[in-house]
Amino acid sequence: MAGNSVNQVELPRFEDVENATHTLSSLGRNEQAKKIPSHTRVREIQTDSDQDAATPDEILPGDAVPPPPDGGLHAWLQVAMGWVAIFTTWGYINSFGSFQVYYTSTLPESASAISWIGSIQTWLTYFIGAFSGRLLDAGFFLPTFVIGALLQLLGIFLMAASKSYWHLMLTQGVLTGLGGGIFFTPSLALVATYFSKKRGLAMGIATTGNSAGGMIYPLVVRQLLPKVGFKWTALTLGFINMAGLLLVVSFMRPRLPPRRSGPVIDWTAFTEPIYVTYVFGVFFFIWTVFYTMYYVASFGKQVIGLSQADATLLVTIINGAGFPTRVLIPMLADRLGVLNVVALSAAAVAAVAFSWLAARDVPGVYAFTVTYGLVNGGYQSLISTGVAAITKRLDMVGTRMGMCFSVASIAGLTGPPIGGLIQQAAGGEWRWATVWAAVAALCCCGMHVVARGLRAEWKLKVRC
Numbered sequence: 001m002a003g004n005s006v007n008q009v010e011l012p013r014f015e016d017v018e019n020a021t022h023t024l025s026s027l028g029r030n031e032q033a034k035k036i037p038s039h040t041r042v043r044e045i046q047t048d049s050d051q052d053a054a055t056p057d058e059i060l061p062g063d064a065v066p067p068p069p070d071g072g073l074h075a076w077l078q079v080a081m082g083w084v085a086i087f088t089t090w091g092y093i094n095s096f097g098s099f100q101v102y103y104t105s106t107l108p109e110s111a112s113a114i115s116w117i118g119s120i121q122t123w124l125t126y127f128i129g130a131f132s133g134r135l136l137d138a139g140f141f142l143p144t145f146v147i148g149a150l151l152q153l154l155g156i157f158l159m160a161a162s163k164s165y166w167h168l169m170l171t172q173g174v175l176t177g178l179g180g181g182i183f184f185t186p187s188l189a190l191v192a193t194y195f196s197k198k199r200g201l202a203m204g205i206a207t208t209g210n211s212a213g214g215m216i217y218p219l220v221v222r223q224l225l226p227k228v229g230f231k232w233t234a235l236t237l238g239f240i241n242m243a244g245l246l247l248v249v250s251f252m253r254p255r256l257p258p259r260r261s262g263p264v265i266d267w268t269a270f271t272e273p274i275y276v277t278y279v280f281g282v283f284f285f286i287w288t289v290f291y292t293m294y295y296v297a298s299f300g301k302q303v304i305g306l307s308q309a310d311a312t313l314l315v316t317i318i319n320g321a322g323f324p325t326r327v328l329i330p331m332l333a334d335r336l337g338v339l340n341v342v343a344l345s346a347a348a349v350a351a352v353a354f355s356w357l358a359a360r361d362v363p364g365v366y367a368f369t370v371t372y373g374l375v376n377g378g379y380q381s382l383i384s385t386g387v388a389a390i391t392k393r394l395d396m397v398g399t400r401m402g403m404c405f406s407v408a409s410i411a412g413l414t415g416p417p418i419g420g421l422i423q424q425a426a427g428g429e430w431r432w433a434t435v436w437a438a439v440a441a442l443c444c445c446g447m448h449v450v451a452r453g454l455r456a457e458w459k460l461k462v463r464c
Helices: 014-035 073-093 094-107 113-129 129-137 141-159 165-192 199-251 266-269 274-303 306-321 323-336 338-358 362-380 383-389 392-424 433-455
Strands: none
Touching: 073 113, 073 141, 073 165, 073 199, 094 113, 094 165, 094 199, 094 274, 094 306, 113 129, 113 165, 113 274, 113 392, 129 141, 129 165, 129 392, 141 165, 141 199, 165 199, 165 383, 165 392, 199 306, 199 323, 199 362, 199 383, 266 274, 274 306, 274 338, 274 362, 274 383, 274 392, 274 433, 306 362, 323 338, 323 362, 338 362, 338 383, 338 433, 383 392, 392 433
């Protein structure tokens, strides 16, 4: 054959080319290193702790990563997809109050026992974040999201066939919480990597998915449950989530290169007093907020005398009222400093939490529900932004955000049952459980004041 007369040329192996390229690249970096001062080779994120804090431009160690676009179609598309992801997780979870009042009237278990379903769901959604957040940093966002979405949908569809308390615990509690926990933290942390100056606004807009879902899901339950029954109500919720999660899988994409090495948990964070006090502030908030969200409908029915439909409407109101503050408060935080506004928001939550003691008629319970929804929405919109603000490296945001949520997950797990047990021990009297929730909110405020003070070195006129 003609091909046999041609001298064969041995092609270089891929490994040889890769090694040679790596060697030349290393030599080039070494030459550049001689010209560039050592303190400028790797620049970590600067947080907004100074009075005139500059917007953080992040350069990851060893990588030439451009600063966040801070806008543009693709960046805002990620915000929209983050909105959908939060809608399908926390919007759905925050509607549990609608199920709490229904289960209390149809199942033999006590209100405290039933609240464990929602608490397990909340705990897993937060707790799994420590691990799933690290998967975002490692470059595995899409497979992580798909696995979480499938588990969540499986939980909702199996919930439709549940006949007993333990069926609901395993489906609505464990499976749904596990699935949401796998994709929630990576989705929210991904949004943060696209913004710097407008990060508060972007995160605030994304978290309005919480309020929107908290309005829509209870309304669906309120309208469908008496007409088509529990099974088809649950299936409808599953189809809503399926449509939203397909959108996220189609359009949400990470910006930063993967950080393959590094621990799942950044233990050094727990040696930083600012991070520790901030996280414990979030812990005390979660302790009180889910008790309030889960029990406000039962309070309206048992104490005020509302019908089940009107009591369920309280869940819609308390979620929907936070919609405007989830946008306005982050905008304020971008101007005044995240930790400043977090501390003020926590103080507002504590003040309104104590006002629940005065709600003893229909106007009173509606007034409390609206005001609590407003201040709660403002505070929740800043939790993740605050973590990003006190994290020096943007490629660690997913990890540290997940760690914060994992600590807070313990509060989400224990808060509603503790409140229910206090109420039960008081012979059904709501006052002492309400006091417990308000004191927890006050502790939240105290922790954030300390975190802010440490960051600003206890100076008042400091943007931090």
